[in-house]
Amino acid sequence: MSEGNGMKKSIRVAVTGAAGNIGYALLWRIASGDCFGTNQPVTLQLLEIPPGMQRLDGVIMELKDSAFPLVHGIVGTDEPNIAFKEADAIFLVGSRPRTKDMDRSDLVAANGPIFVGQGKAIDAVASPNVKVITVGNPCNTNALIACANAPSIPSRQFTAMTRLDQNRAVGQMAERAGVSASKIHDVFIWGNHANTMYPDPRFGTVDGKIATDVFDREWLQGPFLDTVATRGKAIIVARGASSAASAASAATDHMRDWWQGSNGRIVSMALPSEGWYGVPEGLVFSFPCRCENGDVIVVEGLPVDSFAQSKIDENVAVLLEERDAVSELLGN
Numbered sequence: 001m002s003e004g005n006g007m008k009k010s011i012r013v014a015v016t017g018a019a020g021n022i023g024y025a026l027l028w029r030i031a032s033g034d035c036f037g038t039n040q041p042v043t044l045q046l047l048e049i050p051p052g053m054q055r056l057d058g059v060i061m062e063l064k065d066s067a068f069p070l071v072h073g074i075v076g077t078d079e080p081n082i083a084f085k086e087a088d089a090i091f092l093v094g095s096r097p098r099t100k101d102m103d104r105s106d107l108v109a110a111n112g113p114i115f116v117g118q119g120k121a122i123d124a125v126a127s128p129n130v131k132v133i134t135v136g137n138p139c140n141t142n143a144l145i146a147c148a149n150a151p152s153i154p155s156r157q158f159t160a161m162t163r164l165d166q167n168r169a170v171g172q173m174a175e176r177a178g179v180s181a182s183k184i185h186d187v188f189i190w191g192n193h194a195n196t197m198y199p200d201p202r203f204g205t206v207d208g209k210i211a212t213d214v215f216d217r218e219w220l221q222g223p224f225l226d227t228v229a230t231r232g233k234a235i236i237v238a239r240g241a242s243s244a245a246s247a248a249s250a251a252t253d254h255m256r257d258w259w260q261g262s263n264g265r266i267v268s269m270a271l272p273s274e275g276w277y278g279v280p281e282g283l284v285f286s287f288p289c290r291c292e293n294g295d296v297i298v299v300e301g302l303p304v305d306s307f308a309q310s311k312i313d314e315n316v317a318v319l320l321e322e323r324d325a326v327s328e329l330l331g332n
C-alpha cells in the first residue's frame with residue numbers, strides 16, 4: 001500500500017537479541033532498506049533480556065543518530081508480547097552462540113526453551129501473515145520449537161537460516177573459479193545448519209557454465225563440502241567469536257528474497273517439511289526454494305543421486321535426534 005509519494009505504509013519488524021553481535025550488524029541493513037526495499041518504512045521492535053537492556057539503549061541511541069529516513073519508530077523492550085505485537089517480519093536471533101569446543105546441537109538445551117515462550121507470543125500477538133526467520137542455533141530445531149508453539153500461524157511462515165551456508169558455498173566457488181560471486185547461481189543447501197549439511201552443486205552455474213563441469217568431483221565432495229560445513233567453527237577459532245556480519249548479511253538476503261522475490265533463482269531456506277523429497281513431515285529442513293509473491297515455494301522434482309540421497313538421509317537422522325531431544329518443548 002502506498003502513502004502517495006511512492007512510500008508504502010510502515011511495517012513492523014521485530015528483532016530478538018537486538019543488542020548482540022548479529023543484531024548490531026543486522027539492524028543497520030534493515031534500517032537502510034536492504035531487506036524490505038528502499039520505499040518501505042519500518043518500525044523496529046527490539047527484544048532483549050533484562051541484562052541486555054542497557055546495551056540495547058545504546059544501540060537505539062546509535063540507530064537514532066543514524067537518522068535513517070525509513071525508520072518510522074523504534075521500540076526497545078524485554079517483553080516478547082510487546083516486541084512481536086502486530087509484527088509483519090520477525091528475526092529470531094537472541095540466544096547463546098557456541099564456543100569453539102561445542103557443536104551447534106550442544107546449544108539445544110540452553111537455547112531451545114527460549115523459542116517456546118517466543119513461539120507462544122508470536123501466536124498471540126503477531127500479524128497472522130508474519131514471516132519468521134530463525135537464526136539462533138541450533139536454528140532448524142529452534143524454528144521447529146517456535147512453530148510448534150504457534151499453532152494459529154501456518155507452518156510455512158516459520159523458516160530457519162541456511163542462507164549463510166549457501167553464501168559460503170558461493171564464495172568458495174567464486175574464489176576457485178576466479179569470478180565474482182554474482183556469476184554463481186542456483187547452488188543451495190540441503191538439510192540442517194550443522195556439519196552434516198549438503199551444499200549441492202549439481203544445478204549450480206558458474207558464469208553460465210554447469211558447476212559440475214567447472215569443478216572436479218573430488219573438490220566438490222571433499223574440500224568444498226568440508227569448508228562450507230565447518231566454516232562456522234573456523235570463524236569462531238579465528239575471530240574468537242561466532243560469525244556476525246556475514247550472518248546478518250545472510251539474514252538480510254533470506255528475508256529480502258522472501259519479501260521481494262528471488263527473481264526465479266533457487267535459494268536455500270529451511271522450513272517445516274510437507275514430505276518433500278521424502279523428508280518426514282514437520283522436520284525443519286533446508287530445501288531448494290524459490291520465492292514469489294511473498295511465498296516460499298519448494299522446488300520439487302530435482303533428481304537426487306546416491307550421494308545427495310545419503311546426505312539427505314544423514315540430515316534427516318540428525319534432525320530426528322534433535323527433535324527427540326526437545327520433544328517436551330513441542331507442546332504435544
Ligand code: NAD
Pocket residue numbers: 016017018019020021022023047048049051052093094095096097098114134135136137138139161162164165193242243244247
Ligand atoms: P550474542 O551473544 O552476541 O548476542 C545474542 C543476544 O541475544 C544477546 O544480546 C543476549 O542478551 C540476547 N538474548 C539471549 N536470550 C534472549 C532471549 N530469550 N530473548 C531476547 N534476547 C536474548 O550472539 P550472536 O553472535 O548475535 O549470535 C546469536 C545466535 O545466532 C547464536 O545462537 C548463534 O549461534 C547464532 N548464529 C546462527 C547463524 C546461522 O547461520 N543460522 C550464524 C551465526 C550465528
Ligand code: LMR
Pocket residue numbers: 097098104137164231232233235242243
Ligand atoms: C555459523 O555458521 O557461523 C554460526 O552458526 C555460528 C556457529 O556456531 O557455527
